Amino acid sequence: MTRKYTKAEAIGIVVRCAQTYKQELDGKNLLFICTDKHKKTIPIELSFYGNNYLHLTGLKAPKSENGDIAVELFANDFYQKCLDHKLSQTDFDFAEDGTTHMKLDVLPTVISENLQAKMIGNYDSIKPRLYTEKVAGSTNACIGFVLDQDMQQYVPNTVVKEDIRELTAKTLRVIAVYRKDLTAPIYEELTYKAKKIDFSTIDFPERFGYLKLQTT
Numbered sequence: 001m002t003r004k005y006t007k008a009e010a011i012g013i014v015v016r017c018a019q020t021y022k023q024e025l026d027g028k029n030l031l032f033i034c035t036d037k038h039k040k041t042i043p044i045e046l047s048f049y050g051n052n053y054l055h056l057t058g059l060k061a062p063k064s065e066n067g068d069i070a071v072e073l074f075a076n077d078f079y080q081k082c083l084d085h086k087l088s089q090t091d092f093d094f095a096e097d098g099t100t101h102m103k104l105d106v107l108p109t110v111i112s113e114n115l116q117a118k119m120i121g122n123y124d125s126i127k128p129r130l131y132t133e134k135v136a137g138s139t140n141a142c143i144g145f146v147l148d149q150d151m152q153q154y155v156p157n158t159v160v161k162e163d164i165r166e167l168t169a170k171t172l173r174v175i176a177v178y179r180k181d182l183t184a185p186i187y188e189e190l191t192y193k194a195k196k197i198d199f200s201t202i203d204f205p206e207r208f209g210y211l212k213l214q215t216t
Contacts, residue, residue, distance in 0.1 A: 002098075002101050002102050002105050002161065003101065003105070004101055005100075005101055005104050007089040007092075007094075008089065009104075010057075010059065010092075010094070010100070010104055011087050011088075011089065013104050013107060013108065014057045014059065014082055014087065014104075014107070015082045015085055015087060016108070017057075017082075017107050017108055017111045018053060018079060018082030018083050019082075019083065020108075020111045020112070021048075021053050021056075021111050022050075022083060024111065024112055024113045025048040025111065025113075026048055026049065026050050026053075027048070027049070027050075027181060027182050028047075028048050028179055028180065028181060028182065029045055029046065029047050029048075029179070029180050029181075029182055029184075029187075030045070030046045030048070030114070030115070030177055030178070030179055030191075031043060031044070031045050031046075031177065031178040031179075031180075031187050031208065031211075032044040032045075032046070032117070032120055032136070032174050032176075032177055033174070033175055033176040033177070033178070033202075033204065033205075033208070033211070034120055034172035034173060034174050034175065035172065035173050035175055035202075036170075036172055036173075041202060041203055041204060041205060042172055042205075043205045043207070043208055044120060044134070044154075044172075045153070045154065046134075046136070046145055046153075046154050046155070046156070047148075047151070047153040047154065047155050047182060048155065048156060049155060050075075050076060050079045050080075051074075051075040051076050051079065052075075052155050052156045052157070053075070053078070053079045053082070054075040054078045054079060055075070055156065055157045055158060056103065056107060056110075056111070056143065056156055056157075056158065056159045057100070057103060057104070057107060057159075058094075058095055058099055058100035058101075058102070058103035058104065058159070059078070059092040059093070059094065059095075059100060060092060060093045060094070060095055060100075061092065061093070062090065062091065062092060062093050063093065078091065078092070102160075102161040103158075103159045103160075103161065105161050106140065106141035106159060106160075106161045107159055109140070109141050110137065110141050110142070110143050110159055113177075113179060113191040113192075114177040114179075114191040114192035115136055115137065115143055115177075116137070116138060116141070117136040117137050117138065117142075117143070117174050117177070118137075118138050118173070118174055118194075119136070119137065119138065119164050119165075119168075119171040119172065119173060119174060120134065120135065120136040120137075120164075120171065120172050120174055121134070121135060121164065121167075121168030121169070121170055121171040121172055122134055122135075122168060122169070123135050123144065123167060123168060124167060124168050124169045130144060130158060130160065130167070131146070131157070131158075132144030132145065132146055132157055132158050133145060133146050133147060133154070134146075134154055135160070135164055135167050135168055136164075136174070137160075137164045138163075138164060139163045139164065139165065140161070140163070141159065141160065141161055141162070142159070142160045142162060142164045142167060143156050143158070143159055143160075144156065144157055144158040144159070144160060145157065173194070174192070174194070175193075175194040175197055175199075175202070176190065176192060176193050176194065176199075176211075176215055177190070177191045177192035178190055178191065178211060179191050186210065187208070187211060188214075190211075190214055190215060193215060199212065199215045199216040200212075200216050202215075
């Protein structure tokens with residue numbers, strides 16, 4: 001059961017998670033090496049920017065007196081206020097549908113160097129509850145991603161407190177996760193490696209073949 005958070009509690013959560021997001025994800029690419037049921041290896045790259053963070057919290061810009069969304073609270077401003085420990089209760093509202101509380105429940109879990117993701121898949125559009133395209137996560141929580149058309153990169157746009165198997169028609173198993181700076185030419189850091197897999201038998205995609213030695 002999802003608890004109901006006060007604004008003070010929400011500030012505590014999003015400010016702490018912003019520090020982790022800054023350290024582990026902001027300005028980074030994650031590369032997921034995945035396998036399907038036929039043992040085919042599939043690479044999926046995800047990108048993270050500071051202005052993505054607001055969307056993961058479920059918090060909304062406050063409405064002005066005439067009902068319009070206040071233009072002062074842009075995603076970058078929100079993120080910076082979190083990093084500076086200056087976010088106040090007047091800077092945001094909860095979503096009216098109650099989803100903010102569910103996101104806050106799992107946000108500390110998914111904001112990490114590998115998103116705690118054991119599976120990834122395309123969002124099942126038959127379930128039109130979310131606007132997202134790819135979902136990465138576990139049986140408890142997921143992060144959704146959309147393709148940024150300008151940058152041609154998948155960026156995070158939501159957090160969901162749900163079993164990934166209920167959100168995707170089929171999932172890929174995540175067997176390894178690598179991380180690099182957005183501007184770095186190659187991946188050099190391994191942040192997750194599945195257990196009980198003989199990586200010497202895995203055919204890495206040609207583009208990322210150099211990672212096989214690092215993994216084995």
